Amino acid sequence: MSRVQHAIVTALAALALVLVAADLTLASLNRGLQADIALRQQYVQQSVQLEGLYREIVRALAELGARHNDEAVRALLQRHGITYTVNAPAAPAPAPAPRKP
Amino acid sequence: MQMSKSVVPLAASGHGGEGPGEQAEARHFGAVPPPARAQPEGPRQAQAQAQRARRGAFVPLLLMALALLLAFGFQAAQLLRERQALQDAHAGQQQTVDNAGKLRASLDALAADTQRLADAGNANAALLVNELRKRGITINPAAQAAAPAPAPVASGTP
Numbered sequence: 001m002s003r004v005q006h007a008i009v010t011a012l013a014a015l016a017l018v019l020v021a022a023d024l025t026l027a028s029l030n031r032g033l034q035a036d037i038a039l040r041q042q043y044v045q046q047s048v049q050l051e052g053l054y055r056e057i058v059r060a061l062a063e064l065g066a067r068h069n070d071e072a073v074r075a076l077l078q079r080h081g082i083t084y085t086v087n088a089p090a091a092p093a094p095a096p097a098p099r100k101p
Numbered sequence: 102m103q104m105s106k107s108v109v110p111l112a113a114s115g116h117g118g119e120g121p122g123e124q125a126e127a128r129h130f131g132a133v134p135p136p137a138r139a140q141p142e143g144p145r146q147a148q149a150q151a152q153r154a155r156r157g158a159f160v161p162l163l164l165m166a167l168a169l170l171l172a173f174g175f176q177a178a179q180l181l182r183e184r185q186a187l188q189d190a191h192a193g194q195q196q197t198v199d200n201a202g203k204l205r206a207s208l209d210a211l212a213a214d215t216q217r218l219a220d221a222g223n224a225n226a227a228l229l230v231n232e233l234r235k236r237g238i239t240i241n242p243a244a245q246a247a248a249p250a251p252a253p254v255a256s257g258t259p
Contacts, residue, residue, distance in 0.1 A: 047200075
């Protein structure tokens, strides 16, 4: 093998070694990124479950505050940007007018 | 006396690497009679074959190096594409994760305020806190104060 041939083969082998190192690094980085994405997905899924709990707490506080006219509870909800209005009880239906014979 | 100047053709040479010593050796071999000439060509052929073998190692090595380069280059390209897709997915999650964090922070703050109101003696807040406790959800306002956003205040199964 001449010197030129030796240099060519050596350069190609060195390039292959660099590519192997790059592959290993990329694989490691991708694994870390994949784990991070899975963790964030789990965080979002748990938050979806907590959203139901949040709605239940808000509804329960609003119902209790409205039923007992609790100003402290109303103020608590207002501090969190939640307001509610109490509908006036429906007026009784007027009695039907007596028919004239 | 007349010497023969015939030069033995280098049948198995195929290369131009002979020096003057080898040419002199060829002339020397050409001077000997034909039956005796076959014997000294044995080492020459072996040497030529050895040289051919040494030179022939370049092609397999080159092919192997090229194959490795192709394989690792293809793998690197695939890993780069995969990394790009993962980065896109990570960026696409950001808005959802932010919203989830805000929701958790709101829930933590509301639950902590409700617990404080119950501790202050509000009957409605105490009723709600007791109902949550019956479901296995306990509120810890101190944890909410220590770690504002990410720490979950409400624990247990809703």
